[in-house]
Amino acid sequence: MFAILVLFVVSFADVTLQAEWTYSQQSAWPGVCNAGLGQSPINIMTQEAIVDKHHAHIRGPLIFRGYNDVPLYGSNNGHTVKWSGVADGPAPVLAGGPLRGNYTFLQFHFHWLSEHAIDGMKYPLEVHMVHIKTGLTLDEALARADGLAVIGVFFLMHRGYGSDRALEEIIPMMPYIVNSSQNNTEPRRIDITRLLSNEPQSYYTYHGSLTTPMCQEVVTWIVMDKPIYISPDQYALFTKVDVGGDYNYRSLQPRNNRVVYRSIASCASIMAPTLPGTLISLFSCLSTSLAAGVNKGVGAFLNIKRKIFGTPAKNCVKAK
Numbered sequence: 001m002f003a004i005l006v007l008f009v010v011s012f013a014d015v016t017l018q019a020e021w022t023y024s025q026q027s028a029w030p031g032v033c034n035a036g037l038g039q040s041p042i043n044i045m046t047q048e049a050i051v052d053k054h055h056a057h058i059r060g061p062l063i064f065r066g067y068n069d070v071p072l073y074g075s076n077n078g079h080t081v082k083w084s085g086v087a088d089g090p091a092p093v094l095a096g097g098p099l100r101g102n103y104t105f106l107q108f109h110f111h112w113l114s115e116h117a118i119d120g121m122k123y124p125l126e127v128h129m130v131h132i133k134t135g136l137t138l139d140e141a142l143a144r145a146d147g148l149a150v151i152g153v154f155f156l157m158h159r160g161y162g163s164d165r166a167l168e169e170i171i172p173m174m175p176y177i178v179n180s181s182q183n184n185t186e187p188r189r190i191d192i193t194r195l196l197s198n199e200p201q202s203y204y205t206y207h208g209s210l211t212t213p214m215c216q217e218v219v220t221w222i223v224m225d226k227p228i229y230i231s232p233d234q235y236a237l238f239t240k241v242d243v244g245g246d247y248n249y250r251s252l253q254p255r256n257n258r259v260v261y262r263s264i265a266s267c268a269s270i271m272a273p274t275l276p277g278t279l280i281s282l283f284s285c286l287s288t289s290l291a292a293g294v295n296k297g298v299g300a301f302l303n304i305k306r307k308i309f310g311t312p313a314k315n316c317v318k319a320k
């Protein structure tokens with residue numbers, strides 16, 4: 001059955017307001033951006049993430065409906081490159097996991113470097129798939145704590161067969177949206193499942209905010225712990241995109257008293273061999289040199305193996 005009943009009906013104005021703001025002056029961001037206690041992104045400490053053994057919070061598997069073949073057009077809003085659903089087109093629907101009810105896909109966009117960090121480590125790129133609680137208008141969604149659900153997936157830089165597969169369908173659209181002054185692209189059919197991790201049931205989840213002004217605290221974050229791949233050539237294209245500065249990631253925000261949950265599937269692999277790859281240590285580069293490194297291209301990255309802390313997570317051991 002290919003009939004997808006849910007259509008894009010909400011307006012595709014930006015989820016964020018198009019006010020003047022820059023990544024280089026984040027302390028000047030308005031509203032709750034600097035006052036809120038539930039902001040994103042955060043550094044996810046794997047040792048502190050709670051496994052929800054009694055399924056009180058994560059009640060079942062995530063369910064992805066209709067992600068395989070979705071007409072999307074590309075655009076550059078001056079802060080990122082973004083792929084959005086066409087009005088009245090088929091819209092994927094996300095449900096399950098920590099979510100109560102259905103969430104309709106709106107758009108995906110990218111941040112380089114990644115916004116979230118895992119145990120203090122950042123990845124070169126993170127994709128955000130933004131979903132709105134089905135049936136709500138954008139204004140309604142931005143006014144309630146469960147209004148949006150965003151999936152974050154990290155990219156590892158990898159040179160080798162298949163490493164360009166995840167982004168293969170959208171990369172040809174990049175030249176048309178490198179400049180923020182360029183028009184939106186024509187829609188093209190995209191298989192969004194290519195941008196999901198190979199183990200989409202393996203993730204962290206917590207409640208947070210949009211990572212751009214107005215930073216509304218209305219987001220159920222689902223951050224997949226298994227990265228996907230980007231080739232160095234593809235990454236070089238991202239670094240050329242006009243985003244009003246050298247980078248487009250928000251600084252890490254305090255977790256405060258929020259709980260980060262992890263899915264049981266993410267525990268199953270905690271003892272698995274670590275993935276070698278290109279990662280950025282937050283502690284070895286200051287953001288300015290980091291940004292400069294991004295602009296100089298892939299050669300500037302440090303090759304660091306991901307560190308899994310020595311002792312296994314207590315919660316995960318119990319969950320087995």
Ligand SMILES: *[C@@H]1O[C@H](CO)[C@@H](O)[C@H](O)[C@H]1NC(C)=O
Nearest residue numbers: 005065093095100101102134
């Ligand atoms: C979510 O969508 C599915 C499939 O269309 C539907 O069967 C289900 O009733 C919806 N759930 C809610 C809570 O609306």
Ligand SMILES: *[C@@H]1O[C@H](CO)[C@@H](O)[C@H](O)[C@H]1NC(C)=O
Nearest residue numbers: 178179180181182241242243
């Ligand atoms: C837009 O792209 C052209 C090349 O196609 C480049 O020369 C120009 O500097 C770009 N403008 C901006 C604002 O990035």
Ligand SMILES: *[C@@H]1O[C@H](CO)[C@@H](O)[C@H](O)[C@H]1NC(C)=O
Nearest residue numbers: 176179180181182183184185
């Ligand atoms: C953008 O679209 C407008 C209206 O269709 C057109 O006049 C203009 O030439 C386009 N600009 C570019 C850079 O393609």
Ligand SMILES: [Zn+2]
Nearest residue numbers: 109111128211
């Ligand atoms: Zn984002």
